Structure formats: structure tokens, C-alpha cells
Amino acid sequence: MDTLANSYVPLPAEALDADAMRAAIVRKLTYDLGKSQAGARDRDWFMATALAVRDRIVDRWLSVTRAAYEGGQKQVYYLSLEFLIGRLLRDGVTNLGLTELVSEALAPLGVDFEKVRQAEPDAALGNGGLGRLAACFMESLASLAIPAFGYGIRYEHGLFRQIIRDGWQQEYPEDWLNFGNPWEYARPEIAYDIGFGGAVEAVIVSEARMRHVWHPAETVQAVAYDTPVVGWRGQHVNTLRLWSARAADPLKLDAFNYGDHVGALADRVRQESICKVLYPSDESPAGQELRLKQEYFFASAALQDLVRRHLRVYGDLKSLPDKVSIQLNDTHPAIAVAELMRICLDLHGIAWDEAWEITQGTVSYTNHTLLPEALESWAVPLMERLLPRHMQIIYLINAFHLDRVRAKHPGDTRLLSSVSLIEEDHGRRVRMGHLAFVGSHKVNGVSALHSDLLKRTVFKDFHALEPGKVVNKTNGITFRRWLQQCNPGLTGLLTEAIGPAFLDNAEALKDLAPLAGDAAFQQKFLAVKRQNKEALATLIRSQLDIRVDPHAMFDVQIKRIHEYKRQLLNVLETIALYDAIRSQPTRDWVPRVKIFAGKAAASYHRAKQIIKLAHDVARVINSDPTVRNLLKVVFLPNYNVSLAEMIVPAADLSEQISTAGMEASGTGNMKLGLNGALTIGTLDGANVEMLEHVGAENIFIFGMTTEEVEARRREGVQGSAAIAASSRLSEVLEAVRSGVFSPDDRNRYRDLVDALCGSDYFMVAADFDAYFESQRQVATRWADQAAWQRSAILNTAHMGWFSSDRTIRDYAQEIWQVPVRR
Numbered sequence: 001m002d003t004l005a006n007s008y009v010p011l012p013a014e015a016l017d018a019d020a021m022r023a024a025i026v027r028k029l030t031y032d033l034g035k036s037q038a039g040a041r042d043r044d045w046f047m048a049t050a051l052a053v054r055d056r057i058v059d060r061w062l063s064v065t066r067a068a069y070e071g072g073q074k075q076v077y078y079l080s081l082e083f084l085i086g087r088l089l090r091d092g093v094t095n096l097g098l099t100e101l102v103s104e105a106l107a108p109l110g111v112d113f114e115k116v117r118q119a120e121p122d123a124a125l126g127n128g129g130l131g132r133l134a135a136c137f138m139e140s141l142a143s144l145a146i147p148a149f150g151y152g153i154r155y156e157h158g159l160f161r162q163i164i165r166d167g168w169q170q171e172y173p174e175d176w177l178n179f180g181n182p183w184e185y186a187r188p189e190i191a192y193d194i195g196f197g198g199a200v201e202a203v204i205v206s207e208a209r210m211r212h213v214w215h216p217a218e219t220v221q222a223v224a225y226d227t228p229v230v231g232w233r234g235q236h237v238n239t240l241r242l243w244s245a246r247a248a249d250p251l252k253l254d255a256f257n258y259g260d261h262v263g264a265l266a267d268r269v270r271q272e273s274i275c276k277v278l279y280p281s282d283e284s285p286a287g288q289e290l291r292l293k294q295e296y297f298f299a300s301a302a303l304q305d306l307v308r309r310h311l312r313v314y315g316d317l318k319s320l321p322d323k324v325s326i327q328l329n330d331t332h333p334a335i336a337v338a339e340l341m342r343i344c345l346d347l348h349g350i351a352w353d354e355a356w357e358i359t360q361g362t363v364s365y366t367n368h369t370l371l372p373e374a375l376e377s378w379a380v381p382l383m384e385r386l387l388p389r390h391m392q393i394i395y396l397i398n399a400f401h402l403d404r405v406r407a408k409h410p411g412d413t414r415l416l417s418s419v420s421l422i423e424e425d426h427g428r429r430v431r432m433g434h435l436a437f438v439g440s441h442k443v444n445g446v447s448a449l450h451s452d453l454l455k456r457t458v459f460k461d462f463h464a465l466e467p468g469k470v471v472n473k474t475n476g477i478t479f480r481r482w483l484q485q486c487n488p489g490l491t492g493l494l495t496e497a498i499g500p501a502f503l504d505n506a507e508a509l510k511d512l513a514p515l516a517g518d519a520a521f522q523q524k525f526l527a528v529k530r531q532n533k534e535a536l537a538t539l540i541r542s543q544l545d546i547r548v549d550p551h552a553m554f555d556v557q558i559k560r561i562h563e564y565k566r567q568l569l570n571v572l573e574t575i576a577l578y579d580a581i582r583s584q585p586t587r588d589w590v591p592r593v594k595i596f597a598g599k600a601a602a603s604y605h606r607a608k609q610i611i612k613l614a615h616d617v618a619r620v621i622n623s624d625p626t627v628r629n630l631l632k633v634v635f636l637p638n639y640n641v642s643l644a645e646m647i648v649p650a651a652d653l654s655e656q657i658s659t660a661g662m663e664a665s666g667t668g669n670m671k672l673g674l675n676g677a678l679t680i681g682t683l684d685g686a687n688v689e690m691l692e693h694v695g696a697e698n699i700f701i702f703g704m705t706t707e708e709v710e711a712r713r714r715e716g717v718q719g720s721a722a723i724a725a726s727s728r729l730s731e732v733l734e735a736v737r738s739g740v741f742s743p744d745d746r747n748r749y750r751d752l753v754d755a756l757c758g759s760d761y762f763m764v765a766a767d768f769d770a771y772f773e774s775q776r777q778v779a780t781r782w783a784d785q786a787a788w789q790r791s792a793i794l795n796t797a798h799m800g801w802f803s804s805d806r807t808i809r810d811y812a813q814e815i816w817q818v819p820v821r822r
């Protein structure tokens with residue numbers, strides 16, 4: 001069991017005094033913001049409170065950071081193009097144990113902490129699960145007192161704001177930095193030159209040695225912005241260092257003086273555009289030069305920074321693998337492999353073999369997807385133009401790599417072209433996943449199924465060459481944010497029922513299991529859920545002007561909109577249920593609210609069409625008096641971390657219905673299960689492991705397995721076969737196709753339905769009947785409330801393993817070799 005609690009050192013007494021906190025907040029308001037109390041708005045109080053809370057973090061931050069260097073501890077560097085953080089005030093306040101104190105400090109000022117909290121904009125520096133994972137990992141690293149830096153980009157505009165107009169998604173720029181960011185420290189003095197383009201000069205050093213000097217055509221500066229990340233109980237604080245681009249020359253003074261005011265600034269605007277926006281690719285084809293620039297920009301800045309820090313303490317790079325672990329979150333930072341080689345070879349004169357040992361010993365890589373369109377590759381001419389020296393190094397890495405393969409498997413040309421870092425077929429391209437694989441000592445998938453599939457599919461040949469390199473690290477979520485902070489009602493009930501041990505050791509949630517059948521406890525569990533549902537119902541009413549009944553089942557699908565996640569399957573089942581209710585209105589239907597939220601990539605037309613369909617269906621159903629309150633459909637706009645924190649505690653049913661083999665892990669499934677929702681899902685991603693943990697009787701599993709999906713695709717079975725076999729599905733699709741839900745444009749969904757009749761790539765038609773049937777079992781279980789509550793409690797009880805603390809411990813032991821405080 002975890003003993004974090006035993007080493008808990010409380011904050012000094014004055015830090016725990018509400019009067020002192022109030023005085024500190026007012027001082028910040030007055031002297032840092034220059035505002036009077038009378039004129040202060042919620043946003044001002046937020047800034048003042050955040051600054052006062054930040055002051056409580058800084059001393060520890062500085063001292064633990066220093067102690068880590070002085071103690072020679074190994075440092076973990078987590079490189080991620082995305083950090084989907086959300087708000088930080090409640091995170092800081094709860095981890096420091098200041099929740100009541102801050103509320104008490106604000107109350108006499110007539111300020112409501114809840115309103116102040118909500119005035120904080122979401123830091124939405126990520127698209128979805130991958131970015132949210134990085135944020136959960138940062139919190140767990142700090143909570144486990146592992147010295148770590150997160151490295152990423154300080155995007156001026158994070159993920160777009162989604163507005164729904166007439167059922168269609170529209171994207172608007174997001175502006176989280178407009179009113180300043182109280183958590184970050186700008187470090188204009190910590191800046192590195194990042195080169196692009198130019199040429200490579202080969203300098204003869206001696207007869208046996210050649211040194212390469214890269215003369216970039218252009219350099220941009222990467223400037224550090226640091227955010228302290230405070231761990232649970234405030235004992236350890238790590239750094240999230242995000243890089244911002246700064247032009248080396250702010251303006252061309254001569255051009256400006258000639259009167260070309262815009263032209264004088266053009267270079268600056270272009271260079272600084274690197275950190276303007278989060279790349280809007282949620283697994284849609286990337287292919288733009290700016291994206292590659294972003295990747296190199298932050299990977300190079302991170303490496304220059306960590307190498308400088310390492311050299312200051314240890315003097316040379318030989319010891320890098322003993323003192324540093326670099327984790328690549330997907331292939332976006334994979335260019336780091338070539339950059340670390342360049343630093344070793346060109347800047348420190350280290351010989352190739354040793355440089356390679358250093359690189360491989362330090363770097364490891366997490367794969368997040370098997371989707372072919374999301375496996376990054378860059379055209380060789382683009383790489384040669386933008387990063388000429390890196391391209392040379394990649395060629396050499398590839399040559400040595402292929403020599404090793406050839407030595408083992410002479411004459412196997414298929415194998416050679418399959419594992420080559422260069423794809424030769426569709427124009428020459430650098431395969432970033434292969435580069436990351438070869439340059440790492442460990443490669444991990446993010447759920448047991450996903451890691452097995454990696455070994456069977458994309459990295460099959462690599463796995464055969466280096467068995468043991470691919471390992472699994474099933475994703476997790478931080479329970480501080482996804483239980484304690486977002487669901488204080490449940491946290492209070494759990495503490496009352498099983499004591500506070502689970503706050504420090506998630507596995508202690510198991511102590512709840514014996515209470516699952518206890519009628520009195522079930523009532524309390526239900527009451528907490530009801531309260532959370534009432535809060536969500538209020539939000540739905542204020543946002544959409546739709547009334548939903550908190551006694552109805554809240555059936556929730558919240559995630560990016562993607563065909564493989566199959567929101568369409570859910571919408572079609574909703575229509576089938578609607579038809580069933582209308583044909584037998586007097587049956588004892590279980591009242592349901594179908595709740596959707598999620599963004600579609602701006603260029604992903606099919607996903608936007610599905611959002612529109614959800615709205616069209618919602619309009620028809622919500623306004624049909626025969627349905628009464630038996631079915632409501634709700635689409636909450638602008639899904640982000642803060643909205644998830646509202647929906648997750650209020651969910652009864654969690655929809656995790658991706659096509660088997662396509663969701664790497666999922667983490668939304670874990671958040672919802674932890675908060676007592678039952679899952680309806682496929683055998684995909686981490687659902688498989690959730691089934692093992694919560695037990696088959698507490699989860700609804702349906703549909704084809706990965707193998708069955710593969711077989712059906714191989715055999716080329718059309719969706720029309722499944723449709724012909726299901727009168728229910730035929731009727732639903734006929735209604736959609738003929739425009740029943742789109743009387744203003746009867747052809748709107750023709751192509752959508754045609755795609756289901758054709759290849760049905762995502763198996764929506766093929767899985768429909770199984771899903772519909774599984775939903776009827778869900779309704780039957782709901783009708784037996786004692787059985788439902790029992791299952792819900794057991795879901796919470798058995799989710800402990802899905803804490804990101806467990807995930808991080810696994811990385812620490814098997815990949816990073818860093819000690820973890822137990």
C-alpha cells in the first residue's frame with residue numbers, strides 16, 4: 001500500500017489561515033492587477049486567487065527542483081505536442097489541501113469560489129485523448145514525486161471553440177491567453193535558436209574525422225514559459241515548460257523607415273506563426289510544412305534545454321541514459337531521435353556508435369494509433385529542404401539499421417523495404433514511426449489489445465527483429481481530477497464509507513465492494529448521482545433550453561466525433577428506440593436522455609454530417625408529444641475538459657462503442673466507470689481490461705471482435721447484407737435516407753446511408769442488431785434499480801487499477817528505470 005500520506009508535511013501555519021489567504025488575494029488584486037475590490041469581476045478574482053495560490057507552490061517548486069539536481073536523480077522528460085489541461089485552479093487548490101480555506105477566504109469578500117473557478121478559461125492545448133493523457137501523466141508524475149519536465153508548445157490558440165449553428169459545427173478561434181495566464185512564468189532569458197533550411201558543410205577535422213556544420217537559412221528562437229505542476233498533497237512540484245516562438249529580428253528597420261510597415265514585420269509574423277495554433281488534426285491527414293516546423297521546433301528546444309541542464313551537472317553526455325529518460329508521446333516529437341544524434345555528433349564530437357548508444361538508451365516511444373492515415377510520414381524533399389542535416393543523419397541511421405537486418409536475414413528484400421525508415425512506394429517519405437521505433441529502447445502501446453495489435457500489424461517485422469522491445473502500458477487517468485475534484489459528493493461518500501485511504505492509493509477503492517449490495521449505501525450512492533444529474537440538467541436547460549428529467553437514465557457518449565468511435569451507431573439506435581416507443585407507446589419504457597458532446601476535425605466532412613444528423617434527430621424526437629419524457633436527445637456544444645468534468649459525474653451509461661481494433665485505449669471509458677457509470681462497449685482498447693476488472697455481469701459487451709472485423713473486411717462483406725437481415729435497421733436507414741429527419745433537404749443523408757450499404761468499413765450496420773439488443777439488456781438492468789446500483793458501485797470499486805499513478809509506476813519501472821516513492 002502507498003504511504004504517501006505518511007510522509008505528508010503540512011504547509012506552514014500561516015499558509016493555512018483564511019485571513020492570511022484573504023489578505024494575500026486582496027494584495028494580488030490591488031497591486032498585481034491594479035483593481036479595486038468594488039470594480040473586480042469574477043475574472044479578476046480568479047486571477048488574484050490563482051496568483052495567491054501559486055505563491056503557495058513556488059517555494060516547494062524551487063526546492064524540489066534543486067534537490068533533484070543535487071541528489072543526482074534521474075529526470076523524466078515527457079515530450080508531447082499536446083497537453084489538454086483544462087482549468088488549473090481547483091487542481092492546485094485541492095492538491096494543496098486548501099479547498100475550504102480558499103472558499104472561506106473569499107466568502108467575506110462576497111465572492112463565490114465556484115464562480116471564480118469557472119472564470120478560468122480551459123487550457124485546451126490538445127485535441128483529445130492523447131493530449132489529456134499527457135496532462136494526467138504530468139499530475140501523476142508530480143504526485144509520485146518523480147522529477148519530470150513536460151515539454152510542449154505554448155499555442156496562442158488552442159483547440160477551436162465549437163459553435164453549433166442550425167445543427168452544423170462551426171469553428172471559432174479560441175483565446176485562452178486573452179486576459180493573461182496567472183499560472184505561467186515567462187522566461188525570456190531561457191531561449192534557444194531553432195534552425196530551418198540552409199546547407200550542411202563538411203569540415204575535415206583530421207584524416208579520420210569529418211565534422212558537419214549545419215548553416216541554417218533561418219533561425220527562430222524558442223522561449224520558455226514554465227507552469228508549476230503540483231502533485232497530490234502538495235509535496236512535489238514539477239515543471240511544464242511550453243515553448244513560444246520569437247523572431248530573432250523583431251522588424252526590418254530600414255524597410256519600416258521606407259514606409260513598408262507591413263513588409264517590415266512579415267518575417268516576424270511568419271516565424272512566430274509556429275506557435276499560433278494547435279494543429280487541428282485529430283487523426284486526419286497532416287501534411288503541412290508548418291506542422292513539421294512545430295514538431296522540430298519543440299523537440300529541438302526540449303533537447304537543447306535538457307542537454308544544457310545535464311551538462312551543467314554531469315559535464316558530459318556519456319551519462320545521459322543513466323540520468324535522463326525521454327518519452328515521445330506519439331511520433332510528433334520523433335525528430336528528436338535525429339536531433340539528439342546531431343547534438344552528440346556535430347556539437348559534441350561524439351563518435352557515431354556512442355552517439356547511437358546514448359540516443360537509444362535515453363529515448364522511448366509511445367504509439368497511440370494503428371490508423372494508417374495517422375501514421376506520420378514526411379516527404380523526403382520537404383525534409384531535405386527544411387532539415388538537411390537531419391535528413392543526412394536519418395539516411396545513416398537507416399543504413400546501419402538495414403545493415404543489421406540484412407546480416408540477420410540475407411536476401412529478404414521484402415523485410416528490408418518493410419522496416420526501412422524510408423518509404424519508397426508513394427514518392428519517397430520518411431516514416432516517423434519507424435524512426436521512433438529504431439531510436440528507442442522501448443516502444444509501448446496503450447492497452448493490452450493495442451499492444452498486441454502493434455506486434456501483429458504495424459510493427460510486426462520490427463517485433464520479430466527485436467522481441468521484447470514492444471511493451472504495454474495501459475493508459476490511466478488521474479483520480480484527483482476525475483474523482484476528487486469533479487465529484488466531491490461521491491468523494492465525500494466514499495471517505496465516509498471506506499475511509500480516506502483511497503485518496504492516496506486508488507486500489508483501496510476495492511474496500512467498497514462489500515457495500516455494493518447494501519441497500520442503505522445504494523441509496524446514498526444514488527442520491528449523489530441524482531444531485532450530479534440535477535446539476536447537469538440545469539446546465540442543459542441553460543445552454544439548450546431543453547428540460548431533461550434527472551430520474552431518467554443519462555446515456556452518455558462524449559468524445560471526438562469520428563467514424564470509428566461510431567456516434568452514428570448510437571444515433572441510429574436512438575431512432576430505432578424512437579420508432580419502438582411510437583409503435584408501442586404504452587409499454588413500460590425506461591426513460592432515457594441521450595447525451596452527446598464532441599468536436600469534429602474542421603476538415604472531416606463525414607463527422608460534421610453525423611453531428612448534423614444528431615441534431616436533426618434530436619429536433620424531431622424532442623418535439624414529438626407521443627414520446628413524452630421517455631426519450632430526449634441532447635448535444636452539448638464545445639466539448640472540453642471542463643464540460644467533461646460536469647458530464648462524467650452525472651452519467652449512468654457510458655458509450656464506448658468503437659469498431660473493435662480501432663480505439664487504442666480510450667480514457668473517457670475510465671473516467672465514466674470510475675464515477676459509477678455502467679459501460680456499454682465493444683471489446684476494444686481498454687474496455688477489454690475494464691471487463692476483466694469489473695466482471696462480465698457489471699458491463700455490457702456486444703459486437704464483433706477485432707478478428708471478426710478483420711475477417712469481414714477481408715471477405716469484403718457489404719453492409720447491405722446486415723441491413724437486409726435486419727428489418728429494424730432497414731426501417732431506420734430508409735427513414736434517414738428518405739429525409740424524414742431532414743425535410744428541408746431530403747438528400748442530406750443519402751451518401752451517409754449509401755456508405756453503410758457499401759463497404760460499411762466501421763461495421764455500423766454489421767454491429768447494429770447486437771448493439772440494439774445490448775441496449776435492451778441495459779434497460780432491463782435499469783428497471784431493477786438495486787441491481788443497477790450494485791453494478792454501478794462495483795464499477796467504482798474496481799476502477800482503481802486505471803489510475804494514471806499505476807500507469808506511471810509501470811513506465812518508471814520498466815521503461816525509465818527511475819525509483820518511485822511508494
Ligand SMILES: *Cc1c(COP(=O)(O)O)cnc(C)c1O
Nearest residue numbers: 128129559640641644666667668
Ligand atoms: C478524456 C477526454 C477525451 C478522451 O476521451 P475518449 O472517450 O477516450 O476518446 C477527449 N477529450 C476530453 C476533453 C477528455 O476529457
